[in-house]
Amino acid sequence: MPYSLSGVGHNGFEKADLHIHTKCSDGVFTPEEIVEKAKKTGLKAISITDHDSVLGIDKAKPLASEYGIELITGVEMSSTYQGHDIHILGYFFDYKNSALKSYLDHCKQLRTERAERMVGKLAEMGVKIEIEQIILKAQNGSVGRPHIAAVLQDGGFVKSFSEAFSKYLGSHSPAYVKSIETPPAEVIRLINEAAGLSFLAHPGQNIPDEILRHLINFGLDGIEIIHPSHDTYKENYYREIANEYFLLFSGGSDYHGLKDQEKDLFGQITIPYEWVTKMKSRIVTV
Known part of the structure; x- marks a missing residue:
């Protein structure tokens, strides 16, 4: 090609x-x-x-x-x-x-609620981050898993985006919540x-x-x-x-x-x- x-x-x-x-x-x-x-x-x-x-x-x-x-x-x-x-x-x-x-306005709300549920799952695993940090990363835009990954990286829970997804956020990982x-x-x-x-x-x-x-x-x-x-x-x-x-x-x-x-x-x-x-x-x- x-x-x-x-x-x-x-x-x-x-x-x-x-x-x-x-x-x-x-x-x-x-x-x-x-x-x-x-x-x-x-x-x-x-x-x-x-x-x-x-x-x-x-x-x-x-x-x-x-x-x-x-x-x-x-x-x-x-x-x-x-x-x-x-x-x-x-x-x-x-x-x-x-x-x-x-x-799309409704989706923005759903995406924030999804992130909140993922934060809850992470907390149950002893990984404590705040939803406010994620919203800040998204700069008032559409919240997604990469924003959560960035906060995990900032907090020293993972070394990279790929580790955040493989360990916590990927579709077969423990903190995943459906889109x-x-x-x-x-x-x-x-x-x-x-x-x-x-x-x-x-x-x-x-x-x-x-x-x-x-x-x-x-x-x-x-x-x-x-x-x-x-x-x-x-x-x-x-x-x-x-x-x-x-x-x-x-x-x-x-x-x-x-x-x-x-x-x-x-x-x-x-x-x-x-x-x-x-x-x-x-x-x-x-």
């Missing part, structure tokens, strides 16, 4: 990254800093896809406009189906849509009614084929083909499924900028801009 690791397609195709997180959820950089990085790495288009939050969009807009970088409205929405955490990426939707906004349990069909409907497109995020991580077929039946518009967790085999595999069902392709770096990474790979895991063009052709305009 020429696009996934080099970041440049054959003949120097223009590049996009449609999976980026900022401080508005669990990323390290501000939306403005992400736009700066996009300019430095020569990206034509980016999408800030914070977890259950669209707060970064207005912050990134002015600078993206100044630099001539196309900022595609984005979000990564949590859902649960048959015991699996399913993440749905939304693109090109009206982020001021009232139903979507009110749902938002909204059915994916409802999330897809919300994105659709806000005039957007819905994509299944990183299917190669944990989504059985049978569940993927159900999600397609719920009305998915596309599949995330390029992702750091997908090798060439998985990229080709999901591309074939997308083609079989006439679905769109998407992808990106799933960039968080976490401190554990030795090297900053921003701008190196990208998709060809022509995928963005195909997405635009699928948008229904009234």
